[in-house]
Amino acid sequence: MKRTTALGLGALLTGLAAFTAQPATADAASPAGAGDPLSTTQCEAAPQTMAYYRTWRDVTVPQNANSNLPDPNVTRMTDLPAEIDVAMVFDAGATAGTDYWPTLRDTDVPALHARGTKVVYTLWIDKLAKADIPLDDASYRAYAQQLVDTYVTPYGLDGIDVDVESYPQGDDLTRAIGVFDALGELIGPKSGSDRIFIYDTNQTGDTPLFEAVSGNISYVLLQAYGRGVSGMQATWETFADDVAPCRFLPGFSFYEEQDRTHWGDAEGIYDSTTAPSSTAYQYAIWQPEEGAKGGFFAYAVDRDGKVYGDDTITKTDFTWMRNLSRVQDDAAGVEPAPPAAPTAAVDADRVTLRGTGVAGAEISATTSGPGRTATAATAAVAADGTWTIVLDRKLTPPQSVAVSQSVDGSASEAVEVRFRPGAH
Numbered sequence: 001m002k003r004t005t006a007l008g009l010g011a012l013l014t015g016l017a018a019f020t021a022q023p024a025t026a027d028a029a030s031p032a033g034a035g036d037p038l039s040t041t042q043c044e045a046a047p048q049t050m051a052y053y054r055t056w057r058d059v060t061v062p063q064n065a066n067s068n069l070p071d072p073n074v075t076r077m078t079d080l081p082a083e084i085d086v087a088m089v090f091d092a093g094a095t096a097g098t099d100y101w102p103t104l105r106d107t108d109v110p111a112l113h114a115r116g117t118k119v120v121y122t123l124w125i126d127k128l129a130k131a132d133i134p135l136d137d138a139s140y141r142a143y144a145q146q147l148v149d150t151y152v153t154p155y156g157l158d159g160i161d162v163d164v165e166s167y168p169q170g171d172d173l174t175r176a177i178g179v180f181d182a183l184g185e186l187i188g189p190k191s192g193s194d195r196i197f198i199y200d201t202n203q204t205g206d207t208p209l210f211e212a213v214s215g216n217i218s219y220v221l222l223q224a225y226g227r228g229v230s231g232m233q234a235t236w237e238t239f240a241d242d243v244a245p246c247r248f249l250p251g252f253s254f255y256e257e258q259d260r261t262h263w264g265d266a267e268g269i270y271d272s273t274t275a276p277s278s279t280a281y282q283y284a285i286w287q288p289e290e291g292a293k294g295g296f297f298a299y300a301v302d303r304d305g306k307v308y309g310d311d312t313i314t315k316t317d318f319t320w321m322r323n324l325s326r327v328q329d330d331a332a333g334v335e336p337a338p339p340a341a342p343t344a345a346v347d348a349d350r351v352t353l354r355g356t357g358v359a360g361a362e363i364s365a366t367t368s369g370p371g372r373t374a375t376a377a378t379a380a381v382a383a384d385g386t387w388t389i390v391l392d393r394k395l396t397p398p399q400s401v402a403v404s405q406s407v408d409g410s411a412s413e414a415v416e417v418r419f420r421p422g423a424h
Contacts, residue, residue: 038242038243038244039189039244040244040246040247043244043246043247043294044085044246044294044295046329046332046334047292047293047294047295047296047328047329047332047334048085048086048219048249048294048295049083049084049085049086049295049296049297049321049324049325049328050084050085050086050087050088050219050221050249050251050295050296050297050298051080051084051086051087051088051297051298051299051301051321052088052090052122052297052298052299052300052301053077053080053087053088053089053090053301053302054090054092054300054302055089055090055091055092055095055100056073056091056092056094056095057073057075057302057313058073058075058076058077058095058100058103059072059073059074059075059076060073060076060098060099060100060103061073061094061095061098061099061100062098063313065092065094065095065098066092066094067257067258069257069258069311069313071312071313071314072313073313074313074314074315075302075315075316076108076383077103077104077108077112078107078108078111078112078383078384079315079316079318079383080112080117080301080318081318081321081322081360082115082116082117082358082359082360082407083318083321083322083325083326084117084301084321084325085116085117085118085295086117086118086119086120086158086196086198086297087112087117087118087119087120087301088119088120088121088122088161088198089104089119089120089121089122089155089157090122090299091121091122101155104155105154105155105156109155109156109157110156111359111383111384111385113156114384114385115358115359115385118158118159118196119155119156119157119158120157120158120159120160120161120196120198121151121152121155121157121159121160121161122160122161122162122163122200123147123151123160123161123162123163124162124163124165125162125163125164125165125166125168125176125209126166127147127162128162128175128176128179128180129166129168129172129173129175129176130172130175131143131175131179133175135171135174135175135178136178137178137182139178140175140178140179140181140182141182141185143179143182144179144182144183144185144186145182145186147160147179147183148160148183148186148187152187152195158194158195158196159187159188159195159196159197159198159218160183160187160197160198161198161199161200161221162180162197162198162199162200163200163201164199164200164201164203164209164210165201165202165203165223167203167207167209168209173208173209176209176213177209177212177213180209180212180213180216181213181216183197183216184197184213184215184216184217188216188217188218189215189216189217189218190215190216196218196219197216197217197218198217198218198219198220198221199213199214199217199219199220199221200220200221200222200223200251200297201220201221201222201223202222202223202224202225204235204238204239205220205235205238205239205240205241205242205243206238210239210242211242214239214242214243215242217243217247218247219247219248219249219294220239220243220247220248220249221249221250221251221297222235222236222239222248222249222250222251223251223253223299224250224251224252224283225251225252225253225263225265225299226253226261226262226263226264226265226279227279228279228282229279229282229283229286232250232283232286233288233289236248236288240288240290244291245287245288245290245291245292245293245294246291246292246293246294247294248288248293248294249293249294249295249296249297250283250286250293250296250297251283251296251297251298251299252265252266252279252280252283252296252297252298252299253265253298253299253300254266254298254299254300254301254303254304254305254306254320255267255300255303255306255307255308255309255310256299256300256303257303257306257310257311257312257313258311262308263279264279264308265278265279265280266278266279266280266298266304266320267307267308268305268306268307269305269317269319270305270319270320270322270323270324272323275320275323275324280296280298280320280324281324281327283296284296284324284325284327284328284331285327285328285331287331287332292332295328296324296328298320298321301318301321302316303316304316304317304318304319304320304321305317305318305319305320326408336407336408336410337410338407338410338411338412338413339357339358339361339405339406339407339410339412340412341403341404341405341412341413341414341415342355342356342357342358342361342363342381342387342403342404342405342412342415343355343356343357343415344365344401344403344415344417345417346395346401346417346418346419349394350394350395350396350419351374351390351391351392351393351394351395352388352389352390352391353365353388353389353390353391353401353403353417354386354387354388354389355386355387355403356381356385356386356387357381357385357387357405358381358385358405358407359381359382359383359384359385360380360381360383360407361380361381361405361406361407362378362379362380362381362405362406363378363379363380363381363387363389363403363404363405364376364377364378364403364404364405364406364411365377365378365379365389365391365401365402365403366401366402366414367391367393367395367399367400367401368399368400368401368402369396369398369399369400370398370399371396371399372393373393373399374391374392374393374394374395374401375391375392375393377389377390377391377392381405395418395419396419397418397419397420397421398418399418399419400416400417400418401416401417401418402414402415402416403415403416403417
């Protein structure tokens with residue numbers, strides 16, 4: 001979770017515990033309001049920032065897995081900024097047998113969970129509509145459980161995203177609806193769990209599939225690449241009878257290498273003087289007339305900062321995602337709460353401070369007490385939530401160090417640490 005989430009040992013253990021959790025089952029009671037298509041169950045108080053992470057561009061995957069470009073992959077999933085609330089594992093099917101999947105399970109998901117980012121797996125609609133199963137409820141339930149057991153539970157993920165870009169017909173439509181409903185018993189607002197169920201599409205909301213399954217959905221993500229906001233209200237209204245505004249997120253795309261479709265949604269490095277005229281910025285501030293939207297999302301997040309025609313594979317600072325998340329919060333009137341205090345301790349050498357905090361936060365350490373004191377020092381919290389500061393002078397009892405962290409200019413309360421002889 002962006003803005004205020006602190007990383008402590010408890011949070012890290014919570015993330016690791018996901019791997020030993022029991023598979024989702026349909027036994028949990030549905031929460032109040034879950035049957036209401038306009039329920040705000042699973043809506044968040046603040047707008048969400050979501051992103052599609054392309055697995056074949058992860059550093060653990062050979063660069064030729066889904067490409068003929070010579071540049072090696074350089075991005076890790078843990079590089080995603082803390083501003084991203086939900087990250088989609090978007091796989092092109094070229095990563096089997098690579099180190100990506102054990103790394104996702106053992107490293108990426110625990111680290112992302114520790115900072116409050118949820119991770120979901122993207123399936124294509126054909127995985128449901130064209131499944132080789134009979135058209136009956138028992139088969140739908142068994143297959144839905146198989147999907148969760150295959151794509152969610154082994155990696156400690158938080159749910160499933162279904163990409164709907166085709167129009168199932170006949171038996172395929174019947175099967176897709178049946179599996180959607182069965183999945184809705186395991187994940188999403190009807191399940192009684194905190195696992196999320198996303199419907200992402202480039203279509204309107206008046207299709208037979210969406211109208212039949214909308215009650216199962218946590219969020220609707222509209223692939224509005226290159227469209228602009230002029231028709232967004234009209235498109236939203238096709239969904240409005242079946243989903244609350246806080247569950248609707250329009251999305252844009254960064255330039256995908258070797259894709260000659262020029263969406264033009266977000267070009268180059270984010271520039272605060274020119275960004276307001278961009279489609280991506282307009283999506284961040286747009287709101288439905290009926291209420292606040294659920295947020296926005298971006299496709300090909302590892303391409304943040306690229307211009308059309310730049311096919312090189314390089315690292316990104318995620319300047320668009322970081323800034324648009326703040327722009328969206330400001331437009332929605334979100335007041336960022338201060339983060340929790342970091343954890344901090346002093347090593348036996350009396351100069352090394354270390355602890356945990358919010359990934360990307362700035363740690364400040366100020367020494368006070370009698371005698372000559374160390375100079376105030378700062379450090380950034382690493383992607384794994386840890387930080388280290390080496391003071392320029394040893395702590396002498398009874399001196400103490402006040403340690404705080406700042407996120408987006410909002411500072412936490414300070415935690416006080418002292419060197420205690422014999423305590424190490």
